[in-house]
Each structure stands twice: as structure tokens, then as C-alpha cells.
Amino acid sequence: MLKYRREFRRFHKSIWGALALLVLLGFLLQNVAGSTYYSLFMESNTTVSSPPVELQAGTAGNSTIYKNGTSAKVSVSSVPVSVGPLYAHSENWTIGGSNYYKLLTDPADGSGNTISFLCDVESRKLVGKFAYPLTGISSLPQRIWTFHYRAKRDSGTLGVHIDVDILIRMANGTVRETIAVGVANSSNVGETWSTVSGAYDWEAYNVVNQTDYLEIDIYATITDAGAGNKYFYFRIDDSSLATVDQTQVITSFLRPTVGQVATGAGSEATVYSPQRKMLRTTDANNTIHVFFVDSSGYLQWYRSSDNGQTFNQAFSSTRPAQTFSVVKDDSNNIHLVYSPPAGDVYYSKQAYNATSWGTPTSGWGSTHYHQPSIAVAPYNNSWIYVVYDYHTTSGQKNNRVYFARSADGGSTWTETTTDLTYDHLTTAFTAGTFPSIVIDNTLGTYGHVYVTWFKGEYNLYVKKGNITSTGSVIWDDTPETITTAMSVASTTPNTNMMHSAIYANGKYRVAYCRGGRTRYKDWDESTWSSEKKLVSPSYYPTLTYDDNNYLYIFYESNKYNTNWDIMYERSVDTTPTRFGPPINITTDNTGNHYVIAKIGEDQNRIEFIWTQGTSSYTIKYGYVTPPTDSSGQGDFNYVLKFVEKDNSAWKVRLTAYDQSNIARLDNLTIYIYDGSNSTQITILNGAYNQQTGPWIDLNASDTEYIWMHVETSSAGTSYIYTYLEIRVPNKTVYAQYIITFKII
Numbered sequence: 001m002l003k004y005r006r007e008f009r010r011f012h013k014s015i016w017g018a019l020a021l022l023v024l025l026g027f028l029l030q031n032v033a034g035s036t037y038y039s040l041f042m043e044s045n046t047t048v049s050s051p052p053v054e055l056q057a058g059t060a061g062n063s064t065i066y067k068n069g070t071s072a073k074v075s076v077s078s079v080p081v082s083v084g085p086l087y088a089h090s091e092n093w094t095i096g097g098s099n100y101y102k103l104l105t106d107p108a109d110g111s112g113n114t115i116s117f118l119c120d121v122e123s124r125k126l127v128g129k130f131a132y133p134l135t136g137i138s139s140l141p142q143r144i145w146t147f148h149y150r151a152k153r154d155s156g157t158l159g160v161h162i163d164v165d166i167l168i169r170m171a172n173g174t175v176r177e178t179i180a181v182g183v184a185n186s187s188n189v190g191e192t193w194s195t196v197s198g199a200y201d202w203e204a205y206n207v208v209n210q211t212d213y214l215e216i217d218i219y220a221t222i223t224d225a226g227a228g229n230k231y232f233y234f235r236i237d238d239s240s241l242a243t244v245d246q247t248q249v250i251t252s253f254l255r256p257t258v259g260q261v262a263t264g265a266g267s268e269a270t271v272y273s274p275q276r277k278m279l280r281t282t283d284a285n286n287t288i289h290v291f292f293v294d295s296s297g298y299l300q301w302y303r304s305s306d307n308g309q310t311f312n313q314a315f316s317s318t319r320p321a322q323t324f325s326v327v328k329d330d331s332n333n334i335h336l337v338y339s340p341p342a343g344d345v346y347y348s349k350q351a352y353n354a355t356s357w358g359t360p361t362s363g364w365g366s367t368h369y370h371q372p373s374i375a376v377a378p379y380n381n382s383w384i385y386v387v388y389d390y391h392t393t394s395g396q397k398n399n400r401v402y403f404a405r406s407a408d409g410g411s412t413w414t415e416t417t418t419d420l421t422y423d424h425l426t427t428a429f430t431a432g433t434f435p436s437i438v439i440d441n442t443l444g445t446y447g448h449v450y451v452t453w454f455k456g457e458y459n460l461y462v463k464k465g466n467i468t469s470t471g472s473v474i475w476d477d478t479p480e481t482i483t484t485a486m487s488v489a490s491t492t493p494n495t496n497m498m499h500s501a502i503y504a505n506g507k508y509r510v511a512y513c514r515g516g517r518t519r520y521k522d523w524d525e526s527t528w529s530s531e532k533k534l535v536s537p538s539y540y541p542t543l544t545y546d547d548n549n550y551l552y553i554f555y556e557s558n559k560y561n562t563n564w565d566i567m568y569e570r571s572v573d574t575t576p577t578r579f580g581p582p583i584n585i586t587t588d589n590t591g592n593h594y595v596i597a598k599i600g601e602d603q604n605r606i607e608f609i610w611t612q613g614t615s616s617y618t619i620k621y622g623y624v625t626p627p628t629d630s631s632g633q634g635d636f637n638y639v640l641k642f643v644e645k646d647n648s649a650w651k652v653r654l655t656a657y658d659q660s661n662i663a664r665l666d667n668l669t670i671y672i673y674d675g676s677n678s679t680q681i682t683i684l685n686g687a688y689n690q691q692t693g694p695w696i697d698l699n700a701s702d703t704e705y706i707w708m709h710v711e712t713s714s715a716g717t718s719y720i721y722t723y724l725e726i727r728v729p730n731k732t733v734y735a736q737y738i739i740t741f742k743i744i
Helices: 013-024
Strands: 053-057 062-066 071-076 086-095 098-104 111-118 124-133 143-153 159-169 175-183 194-202 213-224 231-238 248-250 276-280 288-293 299-304 323-328 333-339 346-351 369-376 384-391 399-406 414-419 436-440 448-454 460-467 473-475 480-483 499-504 507-514 517-523 539-545 551-557 565-570 592-597 606-612 618-624 633-644 650-660 665-673 677-684 687-690 696-698 703-712 718-727 734-743
Touching: 053 062, 053 734, 071 633, 071 703, 086 124, 098 213, 111 124, 124 231, 143 159, 159 194, 175 194, 213 231, 276 323, 276 592, 276 606, 288 323, 288 606, 288 618, 333 369, 333 384, 369 436, 384 436, 384 448, 399 448, 436 499, 448 499, 460 507, 480 507, 480 517, 499 539, 507 539, 507 551, 517 539, 517 551, 539 592, 539 606, 551 592, 551 606, 565 592, 650 665, 650 677, 665 718, 665 734, 677 718, 703 734
Parallel strands: 071 734, 086 231, 098 124, 323 369
Antiparallel strands: 053 633, 062 071, 086 098, 086 248, 111 231, 124 213, 143 194, 143 231, 143 248, 159 175, 159 213, 276 288, 288 299, 323 333, 333 346, 369 384, 384 399, 399 414, 436 448, 448 460, 460 473, 460 480, 499 507, 507 517, 539 551, 551 565, 592 606, 606 618, 633 703, 650 696, 650 718, 665 677, 665 703, 677 687, 718 734
């Protein structure tokens, strides 16, 4: 039905169809109240011709266009997101001083462990307690859980079946909640090894604390002890079995996107990203190393040898540092450069398991030296390169980038004041140039070097150098200008001074912030890509990549919480053509800032650290797991496009007005793309986070695109009913095209 909201009178549909068409053609009513709009429903007896804005089919999913391009239906299909099953392993977690067998997403990797006991009386006996950490999981929605148990019993008269108790246990060992007792009953266990199963209808549960554990206690219930000494046998962690026969719980909802563990640090003195770094060494424990400046201004080093579960301080440190940079070499030596609050630059080398800092070099000669960055040449680890900032706070307003190198593993340094700067004068004193250095080992015989810096006002530059056979560098005559109009000159560091640069998949790549929004570019030493924009607002970006060469940009944003969250966006391909959608790492609104990522994937993780707190800061560690082909995350680029046909200017947006079965949608985000992404509709964990998008411009002859990101937690079909709303700028009357989104 077509209706005019203010009058509540019914008119013939052809009249309202004509009125809506007049709206689209620009013949707008004047002096209309702000709440007035026309609704153009595409029913069978509504006729329009040559609309000035036309919907057209997309290239992803299935789309059907109706009524001269003024209504559409889109269907997409996404595999449910899941990391299940959870397999029973022989290794243990220690929770509150007690040991629990591990439940892991990886199948059995051991030779098998048999648990057995005598069934001499009718009773219910504990087989074992198993646990899975709830780190990174916000809720466990209603699902059917299927349990597989690998077991057998002695021959003869003996009746025994298997069931479970399900609990949530706190990290201190206290039971937070008992979910179910004596559920998921199996059939009777037979006399030969076989896999029996049981099922449990899990009710929805919201995770209270991400340090909690899901606990599954497996029991054997003896219903007939029979005669004689009969035994029951239960098998876990046997990699010789087919995965379907291994002891496990099959789920379709657990998604450990993020794991986070406090390093044990207290507050810290400085709060932007150069004050904390992380890396992994390739020792037997694949140790995670986290470095940061504490509240006393001392550089601290924490290590984790259990894949991020716990962190311990390497040693008590009183080494003063305001900024620093670390890198490892192929022998797991840690190379450190740092600048204390008084200025100057120092270098030291230490083993990955050192119990003290290495002896530092003498300073390089000026209290104006700050913000060092270090790199080791992959071709020859004895070639070490450092860039650092030189800026003044009185006299001439200098902002320079200096370069130094060592050809003997850091014992001696040369060229310590090589000036790389293209234009080093600014209109005012500044906080510095914040330089970085990265090295490629695939171009040239010995590799190429890229030094990136902020001029001190407005411009971001990169300068390339070719490494020679002696480790020296031949620099290009002039740097490349990455972007302009970043930050005005200021003595206070801010996000628009920062960048994150890497070399990956054959290109130099850089993320930076301009105008309160993270942006991305890459360069193959011949051509620059177009600038890609991420969500707004997004600050202090950090860039990394996974083993399949997809890019990840982490940043902080107050888009959803006023007190800031850590978020990230993954590239939709390896080019990349764009990033998105934005995904929250944190949602607790407790002051999450200054994230920095480890370069590259390790242990099937993209890892990062950040600070949490509003006055006393804690360093946090986290990771995301790169999706696989069956991860259930679907990016549909693009499902529809709409084209301006009338050589006029319009405003457009999407509004969701109805829906069905959206509880299964973990993340549905619908975007309009016009050179950058405009988030229009968002459903998170089965509820709307944003139901109406912002107005965006549709200029004369423009083509804009609608694309979707979909994550589902279970099989099913969901519908989102939306309007594409179209109006002339500065007017309040608009038309509505109906677009139905079907998610399978």
C-alpha cells in the first residue's frame, strides 16, 4: 500500500506513484515538515518509467531487479562460522591449582591415552574433567551439541553408558555456573572399541568474563555391575583414529576470534604506539616478546613461553627510554635501539632469553635525537640499519631524518648522521618526524630499504635505497610523497603524525591517519595504488599480513563506544581492492588505545598488543585467527549497484524496516561504496547495531555499489527488508526503493 504519512488518507495508488515519480524527477514540494516522506512500493499495479536512479544487478550472490530498476531482491549464502569440534587432548590446563584435560580445536595429535577403572558397583564415576578457554567469546547461543565418546568395556555382563556435566569455571577455580548435569547420554558401551554419541540442547549463555573456561566433565554411569571384576576403558588424543571417531564435542558456534592476556604490567608513562613493540622468536617455545615503557619511564621486557597464556617479566629493568624499536635476527638475537627522555640514540644486542640488557653503545651525539627505528638485512644479519628523528625545540625549526648503519652486527656504526630528509624546515616546532625503516629481500641482489617519515607538518614521505654488496645503501635522489594535509606542526604527538609501514607480497605498504580516518596505500616502485579509506573515525593504525597475503589494519575507534575500542579490518583480497568490514576486538568501553601488531602470521594467529585503562594502563595481548575457506565469513562484492540517470544530484541511504530470523546473524554489515565504504546497516550477535545509514552523495551520472559482509552462526534463512531512500540535497521529501536481502 502507498501512503502519505501526515494525512492518513487513502488515495488511488496511481496518484501516489505519480507523486513519488515527481519527487525523483526533482519536482519537490516546498515547505514540507521534516517528518514527511513518500513511500514508493513496487506493487503489481504501480507503474513508473525511466526513473532517474536505477538499480542494477551485482556480480556477487543472486540479484533480481523489478519494476524498471526501482526494487530488487538479493540472495547470498554463507557457511556458518565455527571452530568446532572441540577435541579431547591429553595435555592439561591448570585452573585454580587443579589440572584439566585440554579441549582444543585441533584433532588428536598424540598416540592416545586410555583412562580405565573397575566397575564393581552400580554408580556414576568420573572419567575426566575437560576445559576450553572462553577467551574472545562473548556468547554461546542456543545450539544442539553432539558428543562423541570413544570407549569399550570388558566382555560379560556389564551395563555402562556415558554422560556429561557442563559448567562454567572461573580462572581462580571457582564454579561460576552449573549449566547441566547428567546430559548427552550415550547408548550402552560395547565390548570392542567404538564411538558412541549423545546430544544436548544447549541454552543461550552470555560469557561473564573472558578468562572463564567452559568445563565438560565426562562420566561413566554403571547401571549393571554384573559379576566379577569388569573394567571400563575410555580413549582420548589418539591420532590414529579418524577424526569422526575421536572423543569430541561438536559445536557450531564457538569462534575464538580474540585471545587477550594482561602482561602483568601496571601503568605506563607514554601512550602512543612507539612505546610498545612485540615479536616472536623461533626458539623451542616460539616465545612471544612484549616490550613497553612503564610508569617510571623504564623500558620493560615480558615473555610468554606458553603461546600467550601467561607473561612473565624477563628481568627488572631501569633502562630509561622514551621511544624505542626492536627486531630479531635469524639467530634469535634481539636488537634494540632506544632514546631516553633526555634524547640521543643508543643500541644494544641481547639474546632472546637474556637476564639483563646488553651493554649499550655510546650515544650518537645529540639531545635532539629521538624516535629510532631499526631493521636487520635478511641477506646478511650483520648489516643493521637505524633511522632516527632530529628535531629542535629552539632556534631554527629543524625536522630531519638521520640514517646510521653497522656492517659488523652492531659492534661499530658508520654514517650516523646521513640526512635523508627532503624538506626539513617547518613553520613551527614539532613533536618530530616519527621515522620507520623496513627492508625487502626480493628486489635486487641484497634487498631494498624503505624509510618513511612525517615531515613535521602535513606531508608523509618514503625514500628508497638499494643495498650494495658491502651493506652500504645507495639512496634515491628524492623521496616519494605518500600524502599531504596530515597534521599541522605541533609539539604534541597525535595520530595524524603516525604511520605503519611494511614490505609484503612484492610491495611497500603503508597505513596512516589523515583527518581522523585510517587510510592505506601501496607502491611497487613504479606506481602508487589509490588511497583506500577505512572506517571513520579510526586512529593510530598498525599494519600486518597473514600467510595468504591478506592484509590486516588494526586501529582504535570510538565509533560504537565513547571510551574507545580496538578494531580491525581485513582486506577482501590480496591486491587489496578495499578493506572491511570493521570488526571489534574490544567492546568493554574501558579505554582501549594504541594498538600495535606483530609483523606476519605465526601459530595461526595475527597478534597484537594494546593499552587498556583511563589512568592506570595495562598492556594487553590479543590475536585473531585468519579465516579459512570454511570459516563462514562471506564478503559479497558487490550485490547491487545503482546508477544516476538524470544528470542530477541526490542524497541516498539504506534503512532496514523489517526482518526475520536474524538471531543467527553474528555479523551482517551492508555498505554503500562510492570510493570509500559507508556503513549503512549493521547486525551484531543477532541484534541491530545500526538500522539506518548516513546520507551520502549520489552525484550526476554516478555509479555506487552495495556490498555485504556476512557471518552466520547456524544454518537457516534470514531476511532483511530495506529501503534505498533517495532525496534531493537540502530537501525533506524522499522516495523509497524496496530492497530485500536474503541470507542463507
